Amino acid sequence: MTATTVEPAAVPAGGPADEERAARWTRVQGMLAKELRGRMRGARAFVVLAIYLFFLTGFTLLIYWLTKLSVSSNPTTPAGKPVFFGLVAFELGLVCFLAPSFTAGVIAGERERQSYDLLMTTPLPLPLVVGAKLFAALAYVFLLIVAALPLMGVAIFLGGVAPEEVAIAFLMICASALAFGTIGLCYSAWVRSTIAAAALAYGTMLLPVVALPIVFATVYSSLAVVLSGGNASAGAIAVAYYVGGFIASLNPFIAGGLTELILSQNRSLFFFSMPGLSGSGTLYVVGPWIIYTVMALVVTVLFFLLALYLARPARGVRRKRSRE
Amino acid sequence: MAPLVETRGLTKRYGPFLALDELDLAIEPGVVFGFIGPNGAGKTTTMRILATLLDPTSGEAWIGGHSVTRDAGQVRHVIGYMPDTFGVYENMKVWEYLDFFAAAYGLPRARRLGLIDDLLALVDLSEKKDGYVEALSRGMKQRLCLARTLVHDPQLLLLDEPASGLDPRARVELRALLRQLGALGKTVIVSSHILTELADICDHVGIIERGRLLAAGAVGDLLRQVQTSRVVLVRLLADARLSDGDLVERVHTIPGVLGVTVEPLAAAPRTEETPPPAPPAAPPHLQPVPASLDAVPALDAATEQLLAATPPAARLVRIEFDGDDYRLYQLLGELLTRGLPVYGFTEEIGDLEDAFMRITKGLVA
Numbered sequence: 001m002t003a004t005t006v007e008p009a010a011v012p013a014g015g016p017a018d019e020e021r022a023a024r025w026t027r028v029q030g031m032l033a034k035e036l037r038g039r040m041r042g043a044r045a046f047v048v049l050a051i052y053l054f055f056l057t058g059f060t061l062l063i064y065w066l067t068k069l070s071v072s073s074n075p076t077t078p079a080g081k082p083v084f085f086g087l088v089a090f091e092l093g094l095v096c097f098l099a100p101s102f103t104a105g106v107i108a109g110e111r112e113r114q115s116y117d118l119l120m121t122t123p124l125p126l127p128l129v130v131g132a133k134l135f136a137a138l139a140y141v142f143l144l145i146v147a148a149l150p151l152m153g154v155a156i157f158l159g160g161v162a163p164e165e166v167a168i169a170f171l172m173i174c175a176s177a178l179a180f181g182t183i184g185l186c187y188s189a190w191v192r193s194t195i196a197a198a199a200l201a202y203g204t205m206l207l208p209v210v211a212l213p214i215v216f217a218t219v220y221s222s223l224a225v226v227l228s229g230g231n232a233s234a235g236a237i238a239v240a241y242y243v244g245g246f247i248a249s250l251n252p253f254i255a256g257g258l259t260e261l262i263l264s265q266n267r268s269l270f271f272f273s274m275p276g277l278s279g280s281g282t283l284y285v286v287g288p289w290i291i292y293t294v295m296a297l298v299v300t301v302l303f304f305l306l307a308l309y310l311a312r313p314a315r316g317v318r319r320k321r322s323r324e
Numbered sequence: 325m326a327p328l329v330e331t332r333g334l335t336k337r338y339g340p341f342l343a344l345d346e347l348d349l350a351i352e353p354g355v356v357f358g359f360i361g362p363n364g365a366g367k368t369t370t371m372r373i374l375a376t377l378l379d380p381t382s383g384e385a386w387i388g389g390h391s392v393t394r395d396a397g398q399v400r401h402v403i404g405y406m407p408d409t410f411g412v413y414e415n416m417k418v419w420e421y422l423d424f425f426a427a428a429y430g431l432p433r434a435r436r437l438g439l440i441d442d443l444l445a446l447v448d449l450s451e452k453k454d455g456y457v458e459a460l461s462r463g464m465k466q467r468l469c470l471a472r473t474l475v476h477d478p479q480l481l482l483l484d485e486p487a488s489g490l491d492p493r494a495r496v497e498l499r500a501l502l503r504q505l506g507a508l509g510k511t512v513i514v515s516s517h518i519l520t521e522l523a524d525i526c527d528h529v530g531i532i533e534r535g536r537l538l539a540a541g542a543v544g545d546l547l548r549q550v551q552t553s554r555v556v557l558v559r560l561l562a563d564a565r566l567s568d569g570d571l572v573e574r575v576h577t578i579p580g581v582l583g584v585t586v587e588p589l590a591a592a593p594r595t596e597e598t599p600p601p602a603p604p605a606a607p608p609h610l611q612p613v614p615a616s617l618d619a620v621p622a623l624d625a626a627t628e629q630l631l632a633a634t635p636p637a638a639r640l641v642r643i644e645f646d647g648d649d650y651r652l653y654q655l656l657g658e659l660l661t662r663g664l665p666v667y668g669f670t671e672e673i674g675d676l677e678d679a680f681m682r683i684t685k686g687l688v689a
Contacts (some may be wrong), residue, residue: 020430022430022432023429023430023431024430026427026430026431026432026433027427027428027429027430029427030423030424030426030427030428031424031427031428033424033427034413034416034420034424037415037416037420038413038415038416041415042415113411114407114409114410114411115410115411115412115413117372117375117377117405117407117410118405118407118410118411118425118469118472119428120376120377121375121376121377121400121403121405122400122425122428122429123397123400123401123428123429123430124428313376313377313378
């Protein structure tokens with residue numbers, strides 16, 4: 001064994017504030033490098049990306065072919081729209097399933113491999129640790145999203161798709177990735193097993209994506225009958241529309257569909273008025289994609305803060321002490 | 325000198341289970357402190373509290389003057405922690421692993437490169453620098469983790485069962501490394517329930533059982549504290565005329581003797597040419613050995629023959645004795661005066677195992 005002395009830290013030039021700033025930046029770089037290296041190293045990341053693009057391209061060609069077949073009687077109908085819808089739906093679905101699975105293991109995995117304690121005894125701030133893990137996990141999801149952008153460009157090239165539609169779709173997909181990824185992160189901080197965290201994250205994701213449309217359709221089909229009876233007040237009708245519209249906008253697919261409907265009616269994408277039904281007067285409406293994006297960002301912030309709380313190493317103890 | 329580590333009334337409960345009970349501890353800088361206790365005694369709980377990973381239920385702990393609960397961030401700059409079970413990032417290279425942790429402590433890149441080489445040399449892993457962590461043996465991973473604890477040159481190392489799961493060679497290497505760290509002036513708290521591991525690397529120990537610190541201090545002081553009486557080992561030449569019963573009777577009546585046990589020593593084969601050694605001459609400052617052995621009744625011829633064929637073994641007499649060094653000197657004189665063929669006279673110094681067994685009551689299985 002070689003006798004070696006560990007030399008004391010050299011004092012960098014500049015004041016303590018500069019030194020601390022440099023140290024903080026070094027920590028950020030180190031944490032990001034470690035997480036990205038773990039995520040992207042090796043052939044796996046490349047292979048997954050290649051397979052993903054292969055299937056997406058095949059899917060695009062399939063939609064294009066089907067579109068061409070169905071509109072062959074009218075060759076002037078642009079084929080871009082169906083291709084665009086198909087691509088967005090595919091990517092949205094992919095993000096809903098991939099983002100939670102990518103983040104469900106980031107903290108639970110550290111606990112499983114018993115490396116979390118080592119991390120927590122370093123001066124790395126908890127928000128940096130959790131944030132870097134979320135960033136690295138979502139970076140790969142964003143890579144998949146960005147890699148699909150050229151295919152969306154093809155949809156524009158085929159006609160019928162406006163650039164703002166592509167921008168809104170891109171924004172909604174990114175917001176979905178953030179929200180569902182952060183939900184996975186939160187469960188990862190809460191439970192000790194990656195599998196349990198993934199199961200819980202999928203369960204939560206299915207609420208707005210699958211359960212919400214079913215409940216919404218059931219409740220509002222009954223409500224519509226009541227409201228159209230003519231006995232409801234204008235205020236009640238307005239509230240029903242707003243609440244219904246808000247809940248419907250929590251589902252990315254419905255929000256996207258409604259946005260497309262609004263666009264097809266040449267209304268403003270952001271804020272517009274529409275005549276109310278059954279004498280409810282004019283209703284002022286915010287674009288569903290805005291509601292969805294904002295709510296996704298709110299969910300992201302809330303679940304990230306919750307993840308920070310749950311990721312503290314001594315959280316169980318503090319809860320117990322506060323009860324005492 | 326102000327203690328580097330201090331705990332006052334440190335208590336930790338897990339529901340109804342009391343893991344740590346009013347622990348008061350003070351460890352000075354530069355000390356290699358062994359934390360001894362059976363499994364479940366509270367060693368790991370203490371280590372985790374000191375490492376800022378657990379909050380105590382009550383009480384407080386300070387490291388380098390910083391509270392582990394209120395100034396956890398400051399404490400983390402001072403400590404290097406190695407848990408009993410830990411994982412490493414398998415998909416990283418050895419140098420990347422150390423580089424990451426060095427960056428976590430804010431060390432600039434230019435300094436990290438040289439530091440990694442130094443640390444790998446210290447733990448004898450230089451040739452593995454560019455290898456993947458997953459390819460290291462368990463002992464190597466343990467040494468890598470130890471190097472990780474040193475990246476920021478901490479004042480205090482918290483090593484929880486560092487040798488658990490290691491093969492004998494790796495244990496020896498780790499012990500040597502810990503001794504080296506002690507020689508470098510590091511303050512080290514190392515826990516173990518394997519006392520022999522700690523015996524030759526620690527200069528201070530604390531014995532804990534059921535969450536209570538039963539004893540703490542310098543190893544020598546602790547051993548002296550726990551010894552209620554002195555134990556003297558007396559080696560006697562083989563003497564067929566002296567039965568064990570007689571021997572006990574002669575020794576037991578000496579003032580200060582609390583107890584006597586006799587056991588045979590493995591006799592060295594005696595050749596025909598070698599006459600049986602004569603009892604040694606008494607030291608000049610003692611009374612001459614009386615001819616008391618002549619007073620012992622002679623053995624009958626048959627017994628003499630039997631003993632001649634199979635010479636009696638030398639004996640080891642363990643005397644429990646109460647008295648100071650002068651009384652001990654008198655004891656030796658008495659033994660010789662009473663005609664015992666003494667050829668060895670040593671005081672038995674207890675070891676950590678003795679101290680541990682005396683102090684603890686085996687409350688934890």
